[in-house]
Amino acid sequence: MISAVSIVVFLIIGFFAQFIDGTVGRGYGAFSSSILIGMGVMPALASASIHTAEIFVSLFSGVSHLRFGNVRKDWLRLLVIPGVVGGAVGAYFVASIPGDAAKPFIASFLLAMGIVILYRFVPKRTSSSSRLSSALSNPRFSSRKIVSLGLVASFLDAVGGGGWGPIATPGLILTENGEPRKVVGNVNLAGFSSPSL
Numbered sequence: 001m002i003s004a005v006s007i008v009v010f011l012i013i014g015f016f017a018q019f020i021d022g023t024v025g026r027g028y029g030a031f032s033s034s035i036l037i038g039m040g041v042m043p044a045l046a047s048a049s050i051h052t053a054e055i056f057v058s059l060f061s062g063v064s065h066l067r068f069g070n071v072r073k074d075w076l077r078l079l080v081i082p083g084v085v086g087g088a089v090g091a092y093f094v095a096s097i098p099g100d101a102a103k104p105f106i107a108s109f110l111l112a113m114g115i116v117i118l119y120r121f122v123p124k125r126t127s128s129s130s131r132l133s134s135a136l137s138n139p140r141f142s143s144r145k146i147v148s149l150g151l152v153a154s155f156l157d158a159v160g161g162g163g164w165g166p167i168a169t170p171g172l173i174l175t176e177n178g179e180p181r182k183v184v185g186n187v188n189l190a191g192f193s194s195p196s197l
Helices: 004-024 028-038 043-067 073-096 099-120 126-136 143-160 164-176 180-193
Strands: none
Touching: 004 028, 004 043, 028 043, 028 099, 028 143, 028 164, 043 073, 043 143, 043 180, 073 143, 073 164, 073 180, 099 143, 099 164, 143 164, 164 180
């Protein structure tokens, strides 16, 4: 039986996780997982709880992006199907190993995700940002890279309870030179379309 205090703590964690995710476009799962596992919640339970909550969060975010024209349907199809497969395999993997054995792996993954998130916000030199802006003006498209990105991001997300946004968002920007608003729109809508994400 969950106490009223636990429910309030979970609500506070969810509020701050969504605040961070809404502000920077990623981090809901990484933040929530870190706190929940640190509180002693088993990794499989933390992952399942976070992904259930993310269905509703991604629904509102994804529909908003769709209405504002921030979704590329060709990318969405390539993200959703591999995302479901990778997420299902990751969920099976984390549920089939003992919780105590999974904790060091998941803690290492979450630490790595935290470092990646912080690194993405370190100011870059002007030359690298000018290279990125010139790359954005010459977009290219690789379905193989998007499918691979969807598989890897969803597998790691299901195992660690977070990582879909931190991996898929910068991955699409860097590999596909995608317009950031359309990248975020696709990643959010794919997260709703694939409940395992």
